[in-house]
Amino acid sequence: MKIDPQKPADLSAQIAQAIRSAIISGELIVDERLPSEAELSDQFQVSRPTVREALKRLAAQSLIRTQRGASGGAFVNRISFEDAYAQQVTTSTLLLSMNAVSFDTACEARFALERACAPLSAQRRTADQLATMRAEIFRQAQPGLTDEAFCASDVAFHRALVDGAGNPVLSYQLAGAVEAMQPLMNMITFTARSREEIITLHNQIADALEAQDADKVDTTLVELENYTRKLACDVAQQRRKPA
């Protein structure tokens, strides 16, 4: 983590990459303090604003945090599951919205991932997680709920399902994927009839999880996936033929 040939790209990007590599390689460890901005600018032979731009890049990735005052500075940050989760949601959401990913593709991915943790969840779900799911189902049955609120509750329900696996790595990966799909889901208008159908399936999933019946959870998730895709398909057809 030293050199900067002034050949191609921005200096701040190069410096950020050098420090990033040092963190990833373990050369810099968690909570270690980086040299001060003045020292870094001296070390890299650039001005302080350039160093600062590099540090801001790293801060945007949650790789460092900064503290003002005496004995302040930039410290290597321990990335938390929350940090990672938030970044994943932002990235995934934009990825889906900017790349014309079809509803079917996203939906397939989402349910495939969810089914991946269903067996673990059936085995390990806690009473607390079951209660969360029941509560969300209850909320979904409330009349007068907006489509957005219904979708948000849907996400919370599936989030609880995923957390039931008791594997933080899975939770981080899957919850991000599920949440990133919400904008696409929000495009569906849920009739009273379709809400009823979804709630029925949600209840079946909760029941199966309570009974620790992994196979039943899986088949119901497949049913839910098919139904969700059918709903989206109907919406798309109605948009094409608004007669």
Add this chain to the structure above:
Amino acid sequence: MKIDPQKPADLSAQIAQAIRSAIISGELIVDERLPSEAELSDQFQVSRPTVREALKRLAAQSLIRTQRGASGGAFVNRISFEDAYAQQVTTSTLLLSMNAVSFDTACEARFALERACAPLSAQRRTADQLATMRAEIFRQAQPGLTDEAFCASDVAFHRALVDGAGNPVLSYQLAGAVEAMQPLMNMITFTARSREEIITLHNQIADALEAQDADKVDTTLVELENYTRKLACDVAQQRRKPA
């Protein structure tokens, strides 16, 4: 996307958040040009270095790209799967290494995700993807291969499996998870015997995919997961008892 109360946090962070929100909400669309740094500093009533720090934060997340010269500026970037993938690998790798995630937890997550796309892969894998898998298996059988190279080939093999599902969203999510585990996998020392065993399982997976036998792929992946965990367990025990 306008206001900045000078109350709590860094101005550059606030400005970055304001622009980020505008992008996520669709207020700013792909390839749209942001105002120049001078205009932004005027608009937000801050200095140009502060604006620049905000823009570098966004650039670090691949939300914008910049171009110098007349008619240059900052443009809303279309996040590519490659960008998102790279970011996910960085984040996930650090998340695992910094949070004392156990090998078992990471391994369980990895294989759960991989099994999620196995049925799709069995159905849709192309001849090209099968060829990639066979080539990696061949490479893994070479004598004199370092443990690191063996692991890298293992990642490539599983990457091909995941790509076989033909779902870019799944590929992006899963390949990142698999690759993030590589540093943990690298801690295992593979004996000639264990390599042989893994290669046998890889061959069985490739055969099953070729035969489009989803069940067989699944059971073999379970076997591979159990074997991998056993290897890691042995390594851990040997470390404890170096007698």
Add this chain to the structure above:
DNA sequence: AGACTTTTAAATGTCAGACAAATAATTTTT
């Protein structure tokens, strides 16, 4: 001596103004 207050120093946050370099559009020249 011990607890409280004040001062100091170090560090990040912000600003202002300047110049360099790249690049597209415009103007001039051939």
Add this chain to the structure above:
DNA sequence: AAAAATTATTTGTCTGACATTTAAAAGTCT
């Protein structure tokens, strides 16, 4: 009309300064 030179715009970088925050050091009082 084509090529070359000029110009204007914009990002990249530098210098130097001041503001703000914060922990530690110094000082003061009981």
